Amino acid sequence: MGALDGRTALVTGASRGIGRAVALRLAADGALVAVHFGTDAAAAERTVAAITAAGGHAFPLRAELGVPGDAAALAAALWAAFDAGLAAMDVPAGVDVIVNNAGIGRSGDIREVTPAEFDRLLAVNVQAPFFIVQQALGRLRDGGRIINISSGVTRIATPEIIAYAMTKGALDVFSLALAKELGQRGITVNSVNPGIIDTDVNAAWLGGSEQVRAQAAALSVFGRVGEPRDVADVVAFVASPDSRW
Numbered sequence: 001m002g003a004l005d006g007r008t009a010l011v012t013g014a015s016r017g018i019g020r021a022v023a024l025r026l027a028a029d030g031a032l033v034a035v036h037f038g039t040d041a042a043a044a045e046r047t048v049a050a051i052t053a054a055g056g057h058a059f060p061l062r063a064e065l066g067v068p069g070d071a072a073a074l075a076a077a078l079w080a081a082f083d084a085g086l087a088a089m090d091v092p093a094g095v096d097v098i099v100n101n102a103g104i105g106r107s108g109d110i111r112e113v114t115p116a117e118f119d120r121l122l123a124v125n126v127q128a129p130f131f132i133v134q135q136a137l138g139r140l141r142d143g144g145r146i147i148n149i150s151s152g153v154t155r156i157a158t159p160e161i162i163a164y165a166m167t168k169g170a171l172d173v174f175s176l177a178l179a180k181e182l183g184q185r186g187i188t189v190n191s192v193n194p195g196i197i198d199t200d201v202n203a204a205w206l207g208g209s210e211q212v213r214a215q216a217a218a219l220s221v222f223g224r225v226g227e228p229r230d231v232a233d234v235v236a237f238v239a240s241p242d243s244r245w
C-alpha cells in the first residue's frame with residue numbers, strides 16, 4: 001500500500017526539473033498524477049512514460065500559465081482528464097493533492113527589471129497558483145493537500161533576483177492565509193522552500209565552471225547543490241497523511 005493509493009494529484013511544471021521528480025515520487029506513492037506542462041510535450045511524455053514504466057499512473061496535461069484564462073483552461077482540461085482516468089480506475093471524482101510548482105525565475109536587480117518582466121513573473125509565479133487553487137477548491141477533497149514550491153530566497157536576501165524573490169514571498173503569504181481558511185476541512189497548505197537545485201533553470205550558471213558550482217554548493221550546509229529528488233521527498237511528506245497536523 002502506498003501513502004497516496006486511491007488519491008489524485010496535479011503537479012504543475014512536471015515535465016522537467018523539480019516538478020518531474022515530484023510527479024515520479026507521488027506516483028510511486030500511489031497517486032494518479034496529472035503531469036502538467038507548458039510547451040515541452042516530449043518532456044512531459046517522458047515523465048509519464050517513466051511513471052508508467054515504474055507501475056504508476058499518470059497522464060500529460062498541457063496549459064500555458066501566465067496568460068489570461070490560464071487557470072480556467074487548466075482546470076477544464078484537468079477535470080475532463082481526471083473524470084476519464086478516474087472512472088477507469090474506480091476512483092471518486094476530485095483532486096487530493098495540488099502541487100503548484102511551475103515557475104519562472106532569475107530576474108535581475110532593481111535597476112534591471114522591466115515592468116513587462118515584473119508582470120510576467122507575477123503572472124506565472126503568483127497569479128497562476130492563486131487561480132488554479134480557486135478553480136480547484138470545489139473539487140478538492142477534505143483532507144487534501146496544497147503545496148506551493150516557493151524558494152529559500154524568501155529567507156535569504158538576494159537583491160540580484162529581487163523580483164523573483166518577491167513572487168516567492170507572495171506565495172508564502174498565500175500558503176499561510178489559505179492554511180487558515182482550509183484547515184477546518186483537514187486540508188493542509190504548505191510552502192516548500194528549496195535552496196539551489198540542479199535543474200535546467202540553473203544549468204547555464206552552474207555549468208559555467210567548477211568554481212561557480214563549488215560556490216553554489218558552499219551555500220548549502222550539506223556542501224552540495226540539491227537534486228530534484230531532495231525536494232520531491234519533502235513534498236511527498238507534506239502530501240501524505242502523516243503531515244495531517
Ligand code: NAP
Pocket residue numbers: 012013014015016017018019036037038039040041063064065066101102103104105124149150151152193194195196197198199200201202
Ligand atoms: P524548470 O526546470 O525550469 O522547469 C519548469 C517547469 O515549469 C517546466 O515543466 C515548465 O514546463 C513549467 N513552466 C514554466 N513556465 C511555464 C508556463 N508559463 N506555463 C506552463 N508551464 C510552465 O524549473 P525548476 O528549477 O524545476 O523549478 C521548479 C519550481 O521550483 C519553480 O517554481 C522554481 O521557482 C522553484 N525553485 C527552483 C529552485 C532551483 O534552484 N531550481 C530553487 C528554489 C525554488 P515547459 O517546459 O513545458 O514549459
